[in-house]
Amino acid sequence: MHDEDAHDGTAGHAGMADHAHMDHAHMSHGGGEHGSMGRVGHGGHVAGFRRLFWIMLALALPVVGFSPAFAMIAGYTVPATGPILWIPPVVGTAMYLWGGRPFLTGAVSELRSRRPGMMTLIALAITVAFLASWGADLGILDDALDFWWELALLIVIMLLGHWIEMRSLAQTTLALDSLAALLPDQAERIEGSATVTVPPDELAVGDVVVVRPGGRVPADGVVVAGTAALDESTITGESRPVRRTQGDPVVAGTVATDSGLRVRVGAVGDDTALAGIRRLVADAQNSTSRAQRIADRAAALLFWFALAAAAITAAVWALAGRPDDAVIRAITVLVIACPHALGLAIPLVVSIATERAARVGILVKDRLALERMRTVDTVLFDKTGTLTLGTPVVTDVLASPGADLDAGALIALAAAAESDSEHPLARAILVEADRRRARPHPASDFQSSPALGVRATVDGRVVEVGGPALLARDGLAPLGAAAGWDARGATVLHVVLDGRVAGAIALADGVRPESRRAVGSLRARHLRVVMVTGDAEAVAASVAGELGIDRYAAGVRPQDKASVVSALQEEGRTVAMVGDGVNDAPALATADVGIAIGAGTDVAIASAGVILAGDDPRSVLSVIELSRAAYRKMRQNLWWAAGYNLVAVPLAAGVLAPIGFVLPMSVGAILMSLSTVIVALNAQVLRRLDLRPDAEAEGAAGE
Secondary structure, three states: OOOHHHHOOOOOOOOOOOHHHHHHHHHHHOOHHHHHHHHOOOHHHHHHHHHHHHHHHHHHHHHHHOOHHHHHHHOOOOOOOOHHHHHHHHHHHHHHHHHOHHHHHHHHHHHHOOOOOHHHHHHHHHHHHHHHHHHHHOOOOOHHHOOHHHHHHHHHHHHHHHHHHHHHHOOOOHHHHHHHHOOOOOEEEEEOOEEEEEOHHHOOOOOEEEEOOOOEOOOEEEEEEOOEEEEOHHHHOOOOOEEEOOOOEEOOOOEEOOOOEEEEEEEOHHHOHHHHHHHHHHHHHHHHOOOOOHHHHHHHHHHHHHHHHHHHHHHHHHHOOOHHHHHHHHHHHHHHOOOHHHHHHHHHHHHHHHHHHHOOOEEEOOHHHHHHHHHOOEEEEEHHHHHEEEEEEEEEEEEOOOOOOOHHHHHHHHHHHHOOOOOHHHHHHHHHHHHOOOOOOOEEEEEEEOOOEEEEEEOOEEEEEEOHHHHHHHOOOOOHHHHHHHHOOOEEEEEEEOOEEEEEEEEEEEEOHHHHHHHHHHHHOOOEEEEEOOOOHHHHHHHHHHHOOOEEEOOOOHHHHHHHHHHHHHOOOOEEEEEOOHHHHHHHHHOOEEEEEOOOOHHHHHHOOEEEOOOOOOHHHHHHHHHHHHHHHHHHHHHHHHHHHHHHHHHHHOOOHHHOOOOOHHHHHHHHHHHHHHHHHHHHHHHHOOOOOOOOOOOOOOO
């Protein structure tokens, strides 16, 4: 196998069971500490809201249908006597206690935290409607205060909005599960002269374990015997396997690609590097989830607006000597102050936006990420697997002047010698030979050495491919013309033919063709582009220079990637982090917006708010356009929803009573429904947004 000394100093690779559960789920709509519940909500919460919505919809039909107030608006009559009259109050009470419970308990939580919001506004409306309706049915209050049908529709529509919201907000703990999955199921512990298979959690500090070729290291430790190329990409971000030998530290979850090792365990359980990354992901997810949503701010304002309007209404009518009208008008104001449209304004936009994005391979997992992306002014890219391909490719082939070979013949010889090797560099050489249509001849007598390289016989001639150690063994000088390749971070392999240097091959992590346009387009939109990588300085500088990135951080450990994000945030920047590896997970969770490349690891995907199903970095532009367009629609919908209140509440309060006009409840209900229809239609405009990476999506959604 290839001499890993050639790599030194260069690059690296990177159901809701009961209502109590739903009482937590609904708090995703609230701010403060309750807001975090939405991010950890699971599929059971979504299913619970969906099931409750359909049950309440079925119960709402008889409540609305047999309501005399609704029948009067619709133009039919309901019998004035008999058991039918008890259907709205009995079924409506069930709806209030069952379907309204998430909102009632949510309101209690909001009031305890002194942050009234959407839950308090909804709870106020349904409670006033419930009490007023019973008062009307029992003859205590005026018949005009029979609001059972309004109560039923309000609960149904708000549950629909929360179901849509919970579906778009569902955030699981897949990140932590994926980290745990990096560990092998079994470990081979040496006990005396025998090897015993045990679960990794039974290992203790000081145990010696065997790591076989292709196997994962079960715990952090130190190599006590053997030499192997370890794929540390999932932990450190190194793009190529790194040579580890006796005395070198190794990390749990890394893979021995070519040879076996014996490792003395130095850390287990919560003390391992993998557990540290897990804690970083969990902490960052919890901290970044505590954000206020614009709908909550609107709801809080409307809550105080409704209370103030009702109090003023009652006081004015009472002072006018009409106490009965004071009660009727105040209650009417409190009921209609919670428009159905407000409960749907944000969830509808998010639902349509995320569905539209999914059609072009953009998965929005977290609504906060969608809202926040419009404010991003700095995009932080992980290099390996994001801006680059994440696998080595041949960048240069140079034949020795005295070898009587051209570049095609040289790569064919190297490919022939490497044909039986599974090393990533060998695969890159074979791919290059195929691209050049340089068919390798059959090889025999294949030999591989971790310290030197590969050796084979091709057409009767001995061909060797390896790094500096191969040349040093035979006293050969490297090809002078290839001297500059190391400086730019490339791995340099020499081809030795019958004991003489026949040429050299440079391999590096190839830059994605789309990366140049992505970086250029972001900068054209006045966004700062920064690159972070676990690779060496030379590699980072080479890639940054090629892409026109003027700020980067190289040789960064996993925990330091999150620190890079924090440092940018301390500069006052709003940061979107784009990455694909486990080593990127803490940074993805720490960033204002985490964007994972879908081809990356499960833990990176689970730590991000936005996932790109493909590997085209230009999709980041699409996310920005989606965020801006969706935010426009959110604001427009909130204005429509709030506009209903600004008009309907004063009219319902009787502000025009001096000229003989008081808004009838039926007209208020029609305005409420009209507001909901307008919000729904306005959200549909988002379906015209073109999110293809190669499309100019600016303004496609309309204003």
